[in-house]
Amino acid sequence: MAENGSRADNGKYQPICKGGGLLLAWQLKGKRVLLVGGGPVAAGRLVNVKDADAHLTVLAPRSGLCSEMKFRIFEQKVVDAYEDRLFEGDSDLAGFDMVLTAIDDADLSRRICQMCRARRIPVNVADVPPECDFYFGSLIRRGPLQVLVSTGGKGPRIAAQTRRIIERAIPENLGEAIERVGVLRALLRKQAPEQKVGARRMAWMIDVCETWSFDELANMTEADMRAILAGWEKGTVPSARRVRGIKHMVPRAEDVRKRITGRCPVAGYCTPWLGGIGGFVLGAAVASAILLTRKTAR
Amino acid sequence: MAENGSRADNGKYQPICKGGGLLLAWQLKGKRVLLVGGGPVAAGRLVNVKDADAHLTVLAPRSGLCSEMKFRIFEQKVVDAYEDRLFEGDSDLAGFDMVLTAIDDADLSRRICQMCRARRIPVNVADVPPECDFYFGSLIRRGPLQVLVSTGGKGPRIAAQTRRIIERAIPENLGEAIERVGVLRALLRKQAPEQKVGARRMAWMIDVCETWSFDELANMTEADMRAILAGWEKGTVPSARRVRGIKHMVPRAEDVRKRITGRCPVAGYCTPWLGGIGGFVLGAAVASAILLTRKTAR
Numbered sequence: 249m250a251e252n253g254s255r256a257d258n259g260k261y262q263p264i265c266k267g268g269g270l271l272l273a274w275q276l277k278g279k280r281v282l283l284v285g286g287g288p289v290a291a292g293r294l295v296n297v298k299d300a301d302a303h304l305t306v307l308a309p310r311s312g313l314c315s316e317m318k319f320r321i322f323e324q325k326v327v328d329a330y331e332d333r334l335f336e337g338d339s340d341l342a343g344f345d346m347v348l349t350a351i352d353d354a355d356l357s358r359r360i361c362q363m364c365r366a367r368r369i370p371v372n373v374a375d376v377p378p379e380c381d382f383y384f385g386s387l388i389r390r391g392p393l394q395v396l397v398s399t400g401g402k403g404p405r406i407a408a409q410t411r412r413i414i415e416r417a418i419p420e421n422l423g424e425a426i427e428r429v430g431v432l433r434a435l436l437r438k439q440a441p442e443q444k445v446g447a448r449r450m451a452w453m454i455d456v457c458e459t460w461s462f463d464e465l466a467n468m469t470e471a472d473m474r475a476i477l478a479g480w481e482k483g484t485v486p487s488a489r490r491v492r493g494i495k496h497m498v499p500r501a502e503d504v505r506k507r508i509t510g511r512c513p514v515a516g517y518c519t520p521w522l523g524g525i526g527g528f529v530l531g532a533a534v535a536s537a538i539l540l541t542r543k544t545a546r
Numbered sequence: 547m548a549e550n551g552s553r554a555d556n557g558k559y560q561p562i563c564k565g566g567g568l569l570l571a572w573q574l575k576g577k578r579v580l581l582v583g584g585g586p587v588a589a590g591r592l593v594n595v596k597d598a599d600a601h602l603t604v605l606a607p608r609s610g611l612c613s614e615m616k617f618r619i620f621e622q623k624v625v626d627a628y629e630d631r632l633f634e635g636d637s638d639l640a641g642f643d644m645v646l647t648a649i650d651d652a653d654l655s656r657r658i659c660q661m662c663r664a665r666r667i668p669v670n671v672a673d674v675p676p677e678c679d680f681y682f683g684s685l686i687r688r689g690p691l692q693v694l695v696s697t698g699g700k701g702p703r704i705a706a707q708t709r710r711i712i713e714r715a716i717p718e719n720l721g722e723a724i725e726r727v728g729v730l731r732a733l734l735r736k737q738a739p740e741q742k743v744g745a746r747r748m749a750w751m752i753d754v755c756e757t758w759s760f761d762e763l764a765n766m767t768e769a770d771m772r773a774i775l776a777g778w779e780k781g782t783v784p785s786a787r788r789v790r791g792i793k794h795m796v797p798r799a800e801d802v803r804k805r806i807t808g809r810c811p812v813a814g815y816c817t818p819w820l821g822g823i824g825g826f827v828l829g830a831a832v833a834s835a836i837l838l839t840r841k842t843a844r
Contacts, residue, residue, distance in 0.1 A: 261614055262593055264624055265687050269571030270598040271694035272680040276568050295560055300568040316559055326562055368666040382570040389563050392701075393708065396569035396694040402728035403690075404748075405755040406763075410691065410720060417715030422708060430700035450702075457703040465704075527825025532833035534826075539837045 269383060271396060276302035280343055284308065284335050284360065285350035289374050291316040293348045296384065298326050305329040307340065338363050350374040377401060386411035390423030392430060425465035429457060432473050439477055448483075455485045464488040567681060567698055574600035578641055582606065582633050582658065583648035587672050589614040591646045594682065596624050603627040605638065636661050648672040675699055684709035688721030690728060719764035726766045727755060733771055738778060746781075753783040762786040 281297050283290055286308030294317070297304050306321065310332045313321070321327045335356060341347060347364050349357050354376070361379040364371035373379035385398035386407045395414060399407040419425075433453055440449060456476060457465070468476075475491040579595050581588055584606030592615070595602050604619065608630045611619070619625045633654060639645060645662050647655050652674070659677040662669035671677035683696035684705045693712060697705045717723075731751055738747060754774060755763070766774075773789040 261617060264593060264596045264622075265689070266597065266599055267690065268597045268599075268687065268692050270574050270594055270600075271683070271685060271692050272570050272572050273567030273683055273694070273696040273698065274570050274680045275678060295562060296568055298562045299564065299566045301564055301566075302568070319559060324562075370668070380573060382572045385569070385571055387569060389566065391563070392565065392698050393705075394566050394569050394694075394696045394698070395708075395712070396571070396692075396696075398571040398692045398694075399724050399728075400571065400690050400692070402731070403724045403751075403755065405752045406720075406724050406727055407691075409755065410693075410716065413715055413717070414693070414712050417711055418708065419711070422704075426697050426701045426704050429704055430697075433700070453701075454703045457701065457707065524822065524825035524828075527822035527827075528829035528832075529825075530822075531826035531829025531831075533829075535830035535833040536837060539834060 267400065269398060269400060271398060272382075273394065274300070274346075274382075276300040276346070279303065279345040280305065281346045281348065282307060282341065282344040283348045283350070285348075285374075286310075286313040286317045287350060288314050288316065289350035290314075290348075291320065293350060293372075293374070293384075294320055294327070296387070297348070299389065302346075303328045305331065305344070307331045307333065307335055309334060335360060338367075341367055341369060344369055347371045348374070388415055388418065390418065390426075392426045393418075393423045419462050421466035422462055425462045428465050428468045429453070432456065432468065432476065435473055435477060436480065440480060452480060452483065452485070459485045460488050565698065567696060569694055569696060570680075571692065572598070572644075572680075574598040574644070577601065577643040578603065579644045579646065580605060580639065580642040581646045581648070583646075583672075584608075584611040584615045585648060586612050586614065587648035588612075588646075589618065591648060591670075591672070591682075592618055592625070594685070595646070597687065600644075601626045603629065603642070605629045605631065605633055607632060633658065636665075639665055639667060642667055645669045646672070686713055686716065688716065688724075690724045691716075691721045717760050720760055723760045723763035726763050727751070730754065730766065730771050730774065733775060734778065737775055750778060750781065750783065757783045758786050 276297065277300070279302050281302040282305050283293055283297065284307045285293075286306070290306070290308065291314060294304065294306070304327055306317070306327050306329070308317070308331075321330050335351075341360075341363055347360065347369050349360050349372070351357060357373045357376060358379060361371050361373050361376075370381045371379070372382055372384070377383070383398065383401065385396045387397075388395040388411060395411075395418075397407050397411045397414065399410075436449055436453065460468070472488075472491050476486060479486050574595065575598070577600050579600040580603050581591055581595065582605045583591075584604070588604070588606065589612060592602065592604070602625050604615070604625050604627070606615070606629075619628050633649075639658075639661055645658065645667050647658050647670070649655060655671045655674060656677060659669050659671050659674075668679045669677070670680055670682070675681070681696065681699065683694045685695075686693040686709060693709075693716075695705050695709045695712065697708075734747055734751065758766070770786075770789050774784060777784050
């Protein structure tokens with residue numbers, strides 16, 4: 249899989265690992281997306297696209313809408329434009345920045361794909377890889393945190409299994425921590441907006457993320473942020489302990505991770521050996537006490 | 547963050563969570579990518595693009611190439627076309643399917659972005675979000691497995707921290723397991739190529755992935771695959787135990803995960819209580835033995 253150069257030099261740099269896709273976060277805010285189809289696959293695409301703030305048009309006869317599509321269009325009203333009809337031709341594509349199809353008609357899908365390519369509109373035809381400029385994958389979402397798991401079509405099931413493993417590993421409050429860091433970052437930009445301090449801003453924000461644990465970041469209040477920002481001029485980052493004036497620290501991110509993945513930070517020392525030794529001492533003491541008491545009693 | 551409908555119905559379906567990007571695996575095989583720039587950021591882009599099998603042109607004066615770029619272009623020779631000059635104008639963009647710039651000249655970057663948009667070429671200007679049709683993120687690669695972590699620019703550091711947490715959670719042999727599943731899947735397609743059995747093929751492959759653990763899949767030999775494929779006609783999936791005729795099963799994926807994330811499957815029962823009880827009994831026994839021996843001796 250890996251393509252390696254012939255020079256010793258090579259070890260210094262990441263190897264090229266061919267055969268992948270280019271994993272991206274496509275920006276759809278203010279962009280227009282056309283979704284052709286009204287079944288469950290189309291409903292999944294709809295969520296992906298609306299999660300990314302696109303202006304969405306759905307083209308599908310009402311008679312063929314699945315229950316989720318009906319809900320999204322008529323109850324939740326998250327679809328910006330709905331057209332109750334079949335795809336008619338090239339003019340249906342005018343003005344769109346991305347086209348997704350999820351219909352059973354393979355011939356029509358192929359024609360839509362060709363029309364999109366002629367117009368240089370990125371297109372995805374569900375379940376037909378050669379007619380896709382991009383693939384979807386298994387997704388995890390926690391507020392601003394997004395994770396994509398892709399196996400390049402080699403194993404959709406194993407991608408879902410991997411997604412579950414990753415889901416369990418992500419600390420529960422991480423989405424909230426990222427959200428709060430985003431707020432702090434925006435406040436810092438207001439306080440020190442000059443472009444020339446861009447690198448210093450970045451370095452200081454890194455300090456904050458390394459000084460405060462995920463738990464602490466997730467619970468960062470406006471007052472906390474003001475106290476942290478007071479350190480900007482001097483280039484210092486006060487700890488959560490200092491800012492909050494509390495005795496018992498909220499656990500560090502590392503500890504939280506370990507707790508979540510089930511390993512106690514001192515697990516190597518305390519279990520089961522420490523338990524064993526403690527038990528041994530206690531057992532010896534109890535047995536001795538009983539025997540000595542009996543002896544004395546006699 | 548979440549946009550909820552007003553109906554009780556809503557609970558049935560995934561909420562829309564606005565403010566994200568559309569996470570995708572862009573397909574670059576056979577596509578032409580132009581990379582403008584020769585510094586370390588450009589070198590990172592180069593790896594991303596060549597990992598995805600694109601035809602890559604680099605445009606940057608030789609005098610400004612960083613050491614990694616020099617290595618990739620002249621030693622490793624992974625760049626398909628290198629032009630030792632500055633960007634000259636619109637005609638430089640002809641024929642490209644994607645353009646990435648990573649240069650210090652903000653004005654030139656903006657102009658390149660505008661030209662790309664006029665030509666409907668997807669473009670990314672490093673560090674200038676409004677001039678990006680797509681963002682990059684933190685990546686994990688294990689053979690065919692690719693994972694993208696994105697915080698939508700809210701916290702690059704926290705994205706890298708998240709990537710490390712995820713990296714540690716992914717079983718080591720998962721990439722290999724996916725690779726082998728891909729080979730089995732291709733063999734199955736040869737054996738049963740008819741389109742009408744597509745759904746059955748998918749269901750049977752899911753059975754394989756659920757019957758065999760990641761470890762077993764990762765070590766699946768050609769002989770194993772032939773034995774598994776013998777079950778296709780009857781719609782059965784023989785276990786690794788049956789196929790390999792071994793007594794001691796290779797551990798199941800779940801166990802491997804637990805081992806990797808540090809939780810023993812019986813951790814709740816055996817540590818530290820079991821150690822403590824064992825120690826208590828042993829301690830009592832030893833103390834009793836000593837005291838009783840002394841008593842007998844007297």
